[in-house]
Amino acid sequence: MKNIMTCIGIAKSYGSGDILEHVLKRVDLEFHEGQASVLVGPSGSGKTTLLSILGCLLAPSEGQLLITDQHVNFTDKSSLTEVRRQKLGFIFQHAQLLPFLTIEENLAIVGRNAGMMEEDIKQRLDGLLHRLELQAMRYKHPAQLSGGQRQRVAIARALLHRPSIVLADEPTAALDWNTGKTVVELLLEQARTEQAVLVVVTHDTRMLPLFDRILSIADGILSEQEQTAAAENIFYTQP
Template sequence: MRHRLLLDHIKRTFEDGGMQRTILDNLNLQVAEGELVAVMGPSGSGKSTFLSIAGALLEPTSGDVLLDGESITGKNKKELTDIRLRRLGFIFQSANLIPYLKVEEQLVLVAKMGGMNKSTAVRRARELLNKLGLTHRLHAYPEKLSGGERQRVAIARALMNDPAVLLADEPTASLDASRGMDVVRLLAGEAKERGKSAVMVTHDERILSLCDRVLYLEDGRLVEKQMVLR
């Protein structure tokens, strides 16, 4: 089984009033292709730090992050930007769509930044939007979309450059139960169909039954627990 994302003995510390605080402490994680993993934990437990390190936005104090078996630790700024653009797909709580770009344009911009020619980008954008049931919203601006539609556009945008890993930060927080379930089904489906590794930080217990594993961030480490899903 191939693990597209691997975090190996990750430690992250910082100075706070002359004291050294440890946020992540010998954290390990392997996510196989086709797998959707949920990460939970209370506020202040280090979930944002964890996701930033997994997403090449923050350097660990020690340890290693590997994408498809290749270490990304120690890469320079330009290399990390390229990794984030081509090999990682980010989905945020608020979708973070550009207000003055239409739906299709949101996707094409990301693809062009990744070096895809315009005709290929347009074709891929329309294929993804069709798959996600958004063809009728092709030329709509974000303000005209529902919350669920905006998140589906964000998922399509994250998939444009065919990343190895999908990272989602509270993607259902602003959605009702039905739309939240739909969004997570899409994430799980894309991971399985396209052989990607997906990690979702969430507080939303309603959607945990759709995940392959549920991990809890405790004392700087990820712990797997069995829980009864209602």
């Protein structure tokens, strides 16, 4: 499988001198096309820190991040912006939609920033709104939506431009089980159909059998466990 993203000795520390907190300790990891990974660990273990570095939102203290064999320059803001617009889809714990735009506008702007044609944007937008049952919200503003609806819009926004890397920080935390099922199915479909990397942070252990592998962080140290369970079985277990 083609390697899409690589961590080489990624570390993150805060503070200085004798007061130094090591949040991540030398992460070496590869992510391949079409591969779905779930990232688990206790609160404060470094999950969100690692996800933020992978999403080019936070610079590591040490190490290198490569995306499609290109070194990410964390000191070049314009380069980081271009990488995020073209190659990354990020789903935050909170939707972070632009409040002055409609739902359709919040989604369409992502496609335009990525250089998509207007007709392609419309087709992709229509499909995602239908899949996530958001058609009726199309012309509403974020303040008119529930928390769960806003999170579904955020998921559609992350997927709209068909990024090669999709990162999600607790994407189903605000959703009920059935809606969460739809969301996870869509994320996995994106990864496997588009041959994209998917990395999801979650505390919901019911999701673990869905993924190709489990990445676990404890005290800033990452370990990996191969995931072999059949993905489809989990959705027939009630919460």
